[in-house]
Amino acid sequence: MKLTVDLEICIVAGECYYNHPTLLKRNEETGCPDILVAELTSDDDIREAREAAEVCPSQAIAVID
Numbered sequence: 001m002k003l004t005v006d007l008e009i010c011i012v013a014g015e016c017y018y019n020h021p022t023l024l025k026r027n028e029e030t031g032c033p034d035i036l037v038a039e040l041t042s043d044d045d046i047r048e049a050r051e052a053a054e055v056c057p058s059q060a061i062a063v064i065d
C-alpha cells in the first residue's frame with residue numbers, strides 16, 4: 001500500500017506530521033509534509049497512515065493499494 005499527499009490541496013494544518021512523525025515530516029520551506037515512508041509494509045505504518053488521512057482537514061492524504 002502507498003501513502004500519498006496531494007500538495008495542491010494541503011492547507012498546511014500540520015496535523016499529519018505532528019501526529020505521525022514516523023511517516024511524515026514538515027518541509028521547512030513550504031510547511032507541507034514530506035513523505036518519509038511511501039511504501040507501507042507494516043500493519044503499524046498502514047494504521048498510522050489511515051489515521052493521518054482521517055485527521056487531515058483538507059483530505060489531502062490518501063492510502064491506496
Ligand code: SF4
Pocket residue numbers: 005009010011012013014015016017031032033055056057058059060061
Ligand atoms: S494534515 Fe493535511 S492539510 Fe495538514 S499539513 Fe498534513 S496534508 Fe497538509
